[in-house]
Amino acid sequence: xxxxxxxxxxxxxxQTKEGTVDAAKDISFSIEKGDIFGIIGLSGAGKSTLVRxxxxxxxxxxxxxxxxGQELLSLSEGQLRKARQSIGMIxxxxxxxxxxxxxxxxxxxxxxxxxxxxxxxKRAYEYLKTVGMEEKxxxxxxxxxxxxxxxxxxxxxxxxxxxxxxxxxxxxxxxxQTTRSILSLLQQINKDYxxxxxxxxxxxxxxxxxxxxxxxxxxxxxxxxxxxxxxxxSPKTEAARRLIIGSGSRGVDRMTGRRTIRIVFDxxxxxxxxxxxxxxxxxxxxxIMYAATRDLGGSAAGEMILQLPEDREIGDRMxxxxxxxxxxVEELDxxxxxxxxxxTEE
Amino acid sequence: xxREFFNQYGPMLWExxxxxxxxxxxxxxxxxxxxxxxxxxxxxxxxxxxxxxxxVYRVLDIIVNLLRSVPFLILLILVIPLTKAIVGKSYGSxxxxxxxxxxAAPFIGRMVESSLKEVDRGVIEAAQSMxxxxxxxxxxxLLAEARTSLLVGVTIVTGTILGYSxxxxxxxxxxxxxxxxxxxxxxxQTDIMIVTIVILVxxxxxxxxxxxxxxQKLDHRxx
Ligand SMILES: Nc1ncnc2c1ncn2[C@@H]1O[C@H](COP(=O)(O)OP(=O)(O)O)[C@@H](O)[C@H]1O
Ligand SMILES: [Mg+2]
Numbered sequence: 001x002x003x004x005x006x007x008x009x010x011x012x013x014x015q016t017k018e019g020t021v022d023a024a025k026d027i028s029f030s031i032e033k034g035d036i037f038g039i040i041g042l043s044g045a046g047k048s049t050l051v052r053x054x055x056x057x058x059x060x061x062x063x064x065x066x067x068x069g070q071e072l073l074s075l076s077e078g079q080l081r082k083a084r085q086s087i088g089m090i091x092x093x094x095x096x097x098x099x100x101x102x103x104x105x106x107x108x109x110x111x112x113x114x115x116x117x118x119x120x121x122k123r124a125y126e127y128l129k130t131v132g133m134e135e136k137x138x139x140x141x142x143x144x145x146x147x148x149x150x151x152x153x154x155x156x157x158x159x160x161x162x163x164x165x166x167x168x169x170x171x172x173x174x175x176x177q178t179t180r181s182i183l184s185l186l187q188q189i190n191k192d193y194x195x196x197x198x199x200x201x202x203x204x205x206x207x208x209x210x211x212x213x214x215x216x217x218x219x220x221x222x223x224x225x226x227x228x229x230x231x232x233x234s235p236k237t238e239a240a241r242r243l244i245i246g247s248g249s250r251g252v253d254r255m256t257g258r259r260t261i262r263i264v265f266d267x268x269x270x271x272x273x274x275x276x277x278x279x280x281x282x283x284x285x286x287x288i289m290y291a292a293t294r295d296l297g298g299s300a301a302g303e304m305i306l307q308l309p310e311d312r313e314i315g316d317r318m319x320x321x322x323x324x325x326x327x328x329v330e331e332l333d334x335x336x337x338x339x340x341x342x343x344t345e346e
Numbered sequence: 347x348x349r350e351f352f353n354q355y356g357p358m359l360w361e362x363x364x365x366x367x368x369x370x371x372x373x374x375x376x377x378x379x380x381x382x383x384x385x386x387x388x389x390x391x392x393x394x395x396x397x398x399x400x401x402v403y404r405v406l407d408i409i410v411n412l413l414r415s416v417p418f419l420i421l422l423i424l425v426i427p428l429t430k431a432i433v434g435k436s437y438g439s440x441x442x443x444x445x446x447x448x449x450a451a452p453f454i455g456r457m458v459e460s461s462l463k464e465v466d467r468g469v470i471e472a473a474q475s476m477x478x479x480x481x482x483x484x485x486x487x488l489l490a491e492a493r494t495s496l497l498v499g500v501t502i503v504t505g506t507i508l509g510y511s512x513x514x515x516x517x518x519x520x521x522x523x524x525x526x527x528x529x530x531x532x533x534x535q536t537d538i539m540i541v542t543i544v545i546l547v548x549x550x551x552x553x554x555x556x557x558x559x560x561x562q563k564l565d566h567r568x569x
Contacts, residue, residue: 055475057474057475077479081479084474084477087475088475088476091471093466095466095471096469097487098469098491098567099491099493099494100490101566109476111482111486112482142567153472156476157476160476166475
């Protein structure tokens with residue numbers, strides 16, 4: 001089956017006063033129908049540019065963007081408008097019509113399609129129920145919290161019965177708890193309606209909660225992509241490592257000059273035995289700097305950052321010992337500490 | 347004495363007030379008939395508008411700036427031939443409407459442009475992402491979302507045109523301005539001058555109050 005989104009050799013640059021910015025450099029990837037596909041990168045990596053190329057809010061300089069087997073770049077204005085109706089988009093700042101109440105906001109896409117007013121209201125109300133906001137039908141966006149606004153925005157997108165929903169930092173303006181509830185809602189929608197979802201974020205936690213696949217963007221290039229588990233367990237590039245490790249261990253002071261490793265293991269088993277055994281086997285304690293169990297799209301994974309004893313040989317042996325026990329080990333020594341603090345959007 | 351004054355001049359002042367209102371409201375209306383499209387085109391064709399078009403924007407921009415920099419009194423005289431062609435005469439309230447409209451339209455165009463540019467870029471993009479076309483965006487997003495600001499604009503424009511209509515009265519335009527000049531200035535009847543000024547101020551106040559009230563009523567941006 002053909003992927004629902006297929007991007008090939010996409011390039012986009014902007015002319016600014018400081019010169020040319022290459023926001024997307026020869027990007028190719030595809031997304032299968034029904035996936036929840038994450039695109040992660042630091043602020044300025046080109047995530048928004050890339051996702052906006054998927055519905056041509058931004059026109060690529062070159063390359064190809066195929067959605068549902070249709071080359072978007074060869075469509076006429078009218079055909080593009082039609083195609084956009086099946087590609088919904090939600091935004092960091094919600095972008096609701098402030099002068100319309102909640103119900104009429106959801107009617108808006110239906111008005112564009114020429115659905116009659118009565119019918120539009122009826123359908124809008126159904127979608128409001130889907131997102132659990134039917135009590136706020138008559139409220140205006142200014143009277144809603146951020147999470148509620150995003151729910152309305154999701155209902156508005158659903159009203160177009162899209163096949164794809166693009167989310168550009170859709171939870172970045174929300175607190176962690178609201179973020180989780182919005183992500184759950186998106187996951188539910190993906191399951192119930194089979195809608196493919198593309199999630200743009202600078203937070204690994206978002207990717208971990210709902211994505212099946214992830215692509216890592218760095219300075220306009222797609223440096224790595226695969227299943228969330230693959231990338232999480234063995235990131236191949238510096239950029240991916242920084243995003244993944246930085247996401248969990250913010251604030252961990254790793255400027256000690258000691259040898260540091262990151263280990264990833266099956267989350268079903270708890271981490272104490274692993275460390276306990278290492279300590280017992282070598283008669284030297286290791287320093288646990290960070291430990292967490294994460295939910296990677298339904299299956300658990302444990303992650304730890306350890307500081308090894310100063311003796312280089314014992315350290316090497318510990319790594320071998322862990323690897324023999326199917327624990328994924330990665331050395332972090334070469335990582336400058338200040339780059340780990342993670343960047344935040346606005 | 348006051349009774350006497352109003353017996354003598356009341357009907358004339360009343361008629362002057364109606365004339366002034368007539369000139370102001372009709373000019374505002376036709377000002378918007380011309381100015382609203384100007385403002386919309388300026389917004390849409392600007393470089394970060396929904397249909398950027400350098401040529402259209404520059405040409406319109408220059409015309410608007412030129413017209414706005416012509417002093418109103420000079421415009422009054424310059425458009426006399428046009429006024430004659432449209433109204434049939436060059437004096438009286440109806441004749442004054444022509445220069446008022448021509449002076450107001452570019453001003454209104456700018457007011458509309460600045461109101462429409464207040465509309466959040468993100469909301470426009472959201473509409474585009476749903477498949478909205480240019481006309482839908484103009485009417486259902488730009489004009490609808492900017493309505494409070496547009497109405498405040500109408501209020502300001504009406505007050506300004508009222509002032510200009512009084513100025514036009516000085517060159518035979520009719521209305522309160524005409525009365526103020528004929529009696530207050532040429533015949534030194536200060537009392538009439540003062541009364542016309544009071545009426546003008548009251549009119550501006552009332553129009554302002556109505557405009558502000560409606561625009562507040564229609565604004566849902568505050569919780
Ligand atoms: N319209 C634009 N004009 C000029 N530069 C832009 C524009 N949009 C994005 N950029 C630049 O392109 C780069 C990528 O931006 P963006 O895609 O917004 O990144 P992200 O969403 O990952 O933070 C940045 O350097 C940004 O400054
Ligand atoms: Mg962005």
